[in-house]
Amino acid sequence: MVVELANRVKALTPSTTLAITAKAKELKEQGEDVIGLGAGEPDFNTPQHILDAALQSMNEGHTKYTPSAGLPALKKAIIKKFETDQELTYKLNEIIVGNGAKHVLYTLFQVLLNDGDEVIIPTPYWVSYPEQVKLAGGIPVYIEGLEQNQFKVTPDQLKRAITKNTKAVIINSPSNPTGVLYTADELFAIGKVCLEENILIVSDEIYEKLVYGENKHISIAQLSPELKEQTIVINGVSKSHSMTGWRIGYAAGNKVIIEAMTNLASHSTSNPTTTAQYAAIAAYNGSQQPVEDMRQAFEERLSIIFDKLVAIPGITCVKPQGAFYLYPNVKKAAELTGYHNVDAFVEALLVDAKVAVIPGSGFGTPDNIRLSYATSLELLEKAVERIHQFVTSKSSIVNN
Template sequence: MELANRVKTLSPSSTLAITAKANELKKQGHDVIGLGAGEPDFNTPDYILDAAMNAMKNGHTKYTPSGGIPELKQAIADKFKTDNGLSYTPEELIVTTGAKHALYTLFQVLLNEGDDVIVPAPYWVSYTEQIKLAQGNPVIAHATEQTNFKITPEQLEATITPNTKALIINSPNNPTGMVYSREELQKLGEVCLKHGVLIVSDEIYEKLIYTDDSHVSIAELSPSLKAQTIIINGVSKSHAMTGWRIGYAAGPMEIIKPMTNLASHSTSNPTSIAQYAALAAYRSNKDSSKDMRRIFAERLELLYDLLNDIPGISCVKPKGAFYLFPNVREAMNMNGFKTVDEWVKALLEEEKVALVPGTGFGAHENVRLSYAVSTDALKEASKRIKRFVMNHQSSTQQ
């Protein structure tokens, strides 16, 4: 059977692929350490679990409005007011089946064939694929380690063409963990305002920053930028609720309304029980991310030092999320591997450590390591990686 052209160019998720391979080896009895996880290794807090149970007992198991229950939309609006100093009406908000679905729905209503979306690299793997599914063109703006994996205003200006519809900003960033400062966002925003480019601000990791700096949303910098920004967020990372699949988008009503209409014909609504769980997450005065931030910060310091002690591996220190994105080019060369994919594959097969190759993120010399695992696992994984590098270095020199 002939498939639709739109799916023929799709690439499988590299993060899910490495996780599947690691799980396969685990089933075979191997001691695999997986550092590919894109989710916190904490369970959802008890008060949220209790709220979900109560929702079921109280009969909240039916269809809901496509854009989300009014109580949750109000709680999200309150969150924006408190955390970001931003005011949104319920009509400017949509609750979706995860932040990924918010992005997918946005691109579907925003893009026509031939529209360009600027995607700074390294980027999260699904951005480019979702843009292509909407018949748009992902235009990659490569950031380097010299700029801490962040694009510059000059670079953005040079990338914009008459076909440019939007720019994606992901801060804190997956896969690099880098965070744009207020000043950096202001300068990028000025370029977007000058050219009428919509800003898609993915802020899913906003609660996971490990410096004294607080999260800054580009939409809070000026009314003009707010009017030209769609914020994507959710409870997955902030409240350890990845499996609950509750995300949301906030922005101009003329974009949010068609997103809601499209959702009504695709998912009908996000899961009712999960919505009530997310409502409890936002209505509670508890900071569910506080303990996670402390533990992740400790792991970051540990893994950063361990990686930089391995020959041929260098790493820019991130400020947020829960990933490190080291450059392994020298290690690859020393070990006799031509591509980072080959290096990662051999590491998994020989030392049973699962990393995600940077190729899926638009970076061909890097790997992504998640420190959403125990400190013991991080220490053991680093030991195995170092052994792998040293063993292959010896073999290439023989």
Template sequence: MKLAKRVSALTPSSTLEITAKAQELKAQGHDVIGLGAGEPDFNTPDHIIEAAYKAMLEGHTKYTPTGGLAALKKEIIKKFQEDQQLAYAPTEIIVCNGAKHALYTLFQVLLNEGDEVIIPTPYWVSYPEQVKLAEGVPVFVEGFEENDFKITPEQLKSAITEKTKAVIINSPSNPTGMIYTEEELRALGEVCVEHNILIVSDEIYEKLVYGDTKHVSIAQLSAELKQLTVIINGVSKSHSMTGWRIGYAAGNKQLIQAMTNLAGHSTSNPTSIAQYATIAAYQHSQEAVEEMRHAFESRLNIVYDKLIQIPGFSCLKPQGAFYLFPNVKEAAAMAGYDSVDEWAKALLEEEKVAIVPGSGFGAPENMRLSYATSLEQLEKALDRIKTFMDKKVR
């Protein structure tokens, strides 16, 4: 059977590929440590699970409005008001089957064939693929390591053409963990306003920020920027609800209505039970969120210090999310490999440590290591990586 061109052009997910290989080795009885996880290792807080169970018992197992329950939109609006001092109407919010689905739906209603979307590198693996699925063209702008993997206003301006429709800003970033400051966002925002470029602000990791760093949404910096911005968020990372599949978008009423219309013919509505669970997630104490954030920060501080001691590794200390993104080009060369991909494959085969090569994120000299796993496993993995390097460079 001949498949559609849009599917044939997709690049396989590097994260899923490394996970599949790790699972294969585990099935063979090997002690594999997987550091590719893009989800918290904590269970969903009890009060959220209880709310879902209560909703089922009360019969809330039917269709809901396509764009989400009114009660859930109310909580999302309240969250924006409290966290970013942003005011949205219910017609400016759509609840989707995860933040990934919100992004997919946005690009489907936004892009025509040939429209360009500027994507800073390193990028989350699905951004370019979703743009391509909407017949758009990903335009990559390199966030240099010496600039904390962030792009500058000058870079953004030079990438804009008459076909540019949008730019993606992911802060805190997956995979780098870096965060744009208010000043940096203002400067990028000025370029977007000048050229009337839509800003897709992916803020899914906003609750996982460390040290003295603060998360700022570009939409809160001015009325003009709010009008130009679509915020993508959800409860997957903040409340350890990845499998519940609830995300949302907030922005221009016309765009949100178009997204709702499309969802009506694709998914009908987000899962009813998961929506009631999310209402509870936002209504009740955020203590569990803070506990998880604190645990991630504690792991980061321990693991980072150990990571940078490994020969050939250099790494910026992340400010948010739960990933380390070290440059391991030198380590790969020292170990006798031509690429980080080859080095990562050998690491998995010989020491049974699964990490994700940076090539899948547009940064072939790096690798992504998730610290969303126990400290014991993390330290064990780093010991194995060091052993691997010690054996190779002798």
């Protein structure tokens, strides 16, 4: 049988992480001591009170369909969270709960984009942004977040990228993969351009709770009533409450967009998993101490591991202000060790040093790699030591 796939699927770019992930798995199965730093999820279990609430909901018979946009009780918990954290006020019909923030984003682009509509995506970007835009018939338009500007884009860059076909811009703060955070002034300046040009702001705030030092997360929607109206906020409990597998995310914003997303969800997923919704209610209404404990653990790891990483010859790194990733530039390290590009360096790092990292080519910046510090400090220190030894030993061979 000859199968002809849909053009929309053919247009997808294969994940650059797949080859590394498959190779790391193969080596582990062969008994190799591989340290994986590719994790995009916290290494903590979901807090106990959330687990208890999920079990209680099942025992009480809450195992049936719910409204497509989510339980009213969960929406109310989300609304309360917005009021507490950002002093933002939303109504029930301005919130949709979905099967993870990724699926909420997918649904948003499906209801927002027509063929040929453009979405501006700053680089480095989370790998699914451009693919989701393409699946909706849209065209990703990239603007470069320069390393010397902490990977952040400027209002002038945004203005130059806007055309008559521009529908939206994506802002991810704190960022995956860089961990950088936009300030209120930076967001306001970007928002001003969006208001002038009448383009929608998609604000991905999934790492909101994981911010370090004196830094503070700011939502662009909280800066003015006009920007709130122009913004769709994307968030969820996956990263903040270590609930990646529960698949609960949500969008907040314009009720016309939210209604369209709800209609689409009713024909695609019916509703988010009922048990997971009750767990999310407990996540937001219960104690937030586990969230803070996890944040402090990540901050401690970052403070220890960052200096060790930048001490490696040929490696520079913008220090993250949030999330749980390091995004060093390793182009010079690759050259020192005799590799023609960073992808080859990453592959050799896995085979020779038994450390699995994600190449930056998948995030739109081929000179970088992404390392997750969502693993134990012991393993992190061992991994960075292996990278250091790999670079110094290889570079001495190449240069002799």
